[in-house]
Amino acid sequence: MTSLANTPRHTLKEGWRWYGPDDPVSLDDIRQAGASDVVSSLHQIPIGQAWTVRAVEERISIIEASARAPLRWSVVESIPIPDDVKRLGGKAKASIAAWIASMEALAACGIKVICYNFMPVVDWCRTDLEWELPNGAKALRFDYLRFAAFELHILQRPGAERDYPAEVRAKAKALFDTFTQADIDYLVMVIASALPGSTTEPMTIPKFREKLREYAEIDEARLRQHLVEFLAAVCPRADELGVKLTLHPDDPPRPLFGLPRIAKSEADYQALFDAVPNASNGICFCTGSLGVSAANDLVGMAERFGPRIHFAHLRTTKREADGLSFFEADHLDGDVDMVGVIGKLLKENAKRAPGSEIIFRPDHGHRMLDDLNATKRTNPGYTAIGRLRGLAELRGVIRALEYSR
Numbered sequence: 001m002t003s004l005a006n007t008p009r010h011t012l013k014e015g016w017r018w019y020g021p022d023d024p025v026s027l028d029d030i031r032q033a034g035a036s037d038v039v040s041s042l043h044q045i046p047i048g049q050a051w052t053v054r055a056v057e058e059r060i061s062i063i064e065a066s067a068r069a070p071l072r073w074s075v076v077e078s079i080p081i082p083d084d085v086k087r088l089g090g091k092a093k094a095s096i097a098a099w100i101a102s103m104e105a106l107a108a109c110g111i112k113v114i115c116y117n118f119m120p121v122v123d124w125c126r127t128d129l130e131w132e133l134p135n136g137a138k139a140l141r142f143d144y145l146r147f148a149a150f151e152l153h154i155l156q157r158p159g160a161e162r163d164y165p166a167e168v169r170a171k172a173k174a175l176f177d178t179f180t181q182a183d184i185d186y187l188v189m190v191i192a193s194a195l196p197g198s199t200t201e202p203m204t205i206p207k208f209r210e211k212l213r214e215y216a217e218i219d220e221a222r223l224r225q226h227l228v229e230f231l232a233a234v235c236p237r238a239d240e241l242g243v244k245l246t247l248h249p250d251d252p253p254r255p256l257f258g259l260p261r262i263a264k265s266e267a268d269y270q271a272l273f274d275a276v277p278n279a280s281n282g283i284c285f286c287t288g289s290l291g292v293s294a295a296n297d298l299v300g301m302a303e304r305f306g307p308r309i310h311f312a313h314l315r316t317t318k319r320e321a322d323g324l325s326f327f328e329a330d331h332l333d334g335d336v337d338m339v340g341v342i343g344k345l346l347k348e349n350a351k352r353a354p355g356s357e358i359i360f361r362p363d364h365g366h367r368m369l370d371d372l373n374a375t376k377r378t379n380p381g382y383t384a385i386g387r388l389r390g391l392a393e394l395r396g397v398i399r400a401l402e403y404s405r
Contacts, residue, residue, distance in 0.1 A: 089226030220260035238280035288315035306348035315363035362390035
């Protein structure tokens with residue numbers, strides 16, 4: 001065993017997502033949690049509009065200009081991919097040019113890890129933002145039957161019935177028949193109105209149906225080709241700038257609303273790395289998203305994709321009895337072998353030079369303790385105390401694994 005006392009530590013960097021000056025979690029909260037690296041974005045800039053150096057510098061001055069414990073804005077999550085890029089691929093030249101301009105502005109300011117996703121129409125999807133756990137804390141949850149009831153009877157997507165067995169359709173109808181108007185409004189808000197951090201626009205039900213029609217001719221192969229065309233345009237410039245692009249997995253990792261999903265498995269990512277082998281083409285290793293699928297070997301993926309991992313979301317989910325519903329579990333519980341994953345990330349990180357360490361953040365904490373106060377404003381999944389607990393648990397695993405070497 002190796003003592004860590006008085007030994008310089010070359011380890012994973014602890015990050016924390018911050019939504020900007022309006023985030024109820026303050027920068028001092030982040031400092032007191034012990035994180036060193038901030039994960040943020042310029043949410044005030046409309047999707048598709050190029051970011052400027054001035055706008056980036058203004059945000060840096062807020063995050064980094066303090067006499068207190070230093071913080072560094074290290075990761076952008078995200079520069080949203082405009083919808084026309086997903087629908088048109090390389091033909092969406094103006095949107096791709098604006099995205100590259102945003103990347104160049106960030107690189108000019110020293111920010112060189114960018115997280116993004118390629119989920120069409122809807123971003124990460126849940127049906128309940130405050131599902132009560134046995135201990136009284138509140139968690140995010142995806143309830144397959146509630147989702148089916150929404151799609152079949154609220155959204156009324158044409159052809160949706162073909163995606164559900166007769167038994168599920170009957171149960172979804174029985175559930176829908178119990179809904180009050182408040183229940184319907186809540187589901188519309190949760191699913192269609194864009195959750196915190198979403199890179200898609202809020203939608204009404206008519207707008208939702210319109211967006212789905214726009215994707216009627218886009219299957220998995222075409223959406224993947226559009227992503228390849230985007231990366232083929234962006235990665236050469238990213239390579240020149242030393243920027244690492246990290247594609248976030250689909251959440252949940254399966255088709256929704258009849259839309260294709262192309263970042264849901266090891267095979268999906270390998271296809272993208274084979275098509276665009278540039279060094280800048282990487283993965284945001286989100287254990288919670290990928291872990292929803294029992295088919296994903298997360299420990300193996302962390303090892304095999306190690307050189308492509310530049311950013312990680314560490315959280316775990318627990319699949320329910322139907323195999324399709326799930327909820328956000330405690331960070332060390334659920335269906336993810338978190339100790340095994342962290343061990344592989346540490347192994348990969350040890351190969352890297354200082355300054356190129358893997359940055360992780362504790363993702364989707366529970367609403368608990370004082371954050372349950374009805375008068376306290378919180379962002380679903382992004383409470384201070386739940387993530388503080390998660391970070392402490394993850395930090396403990398990291399220190400224990402380092403000590404046992």
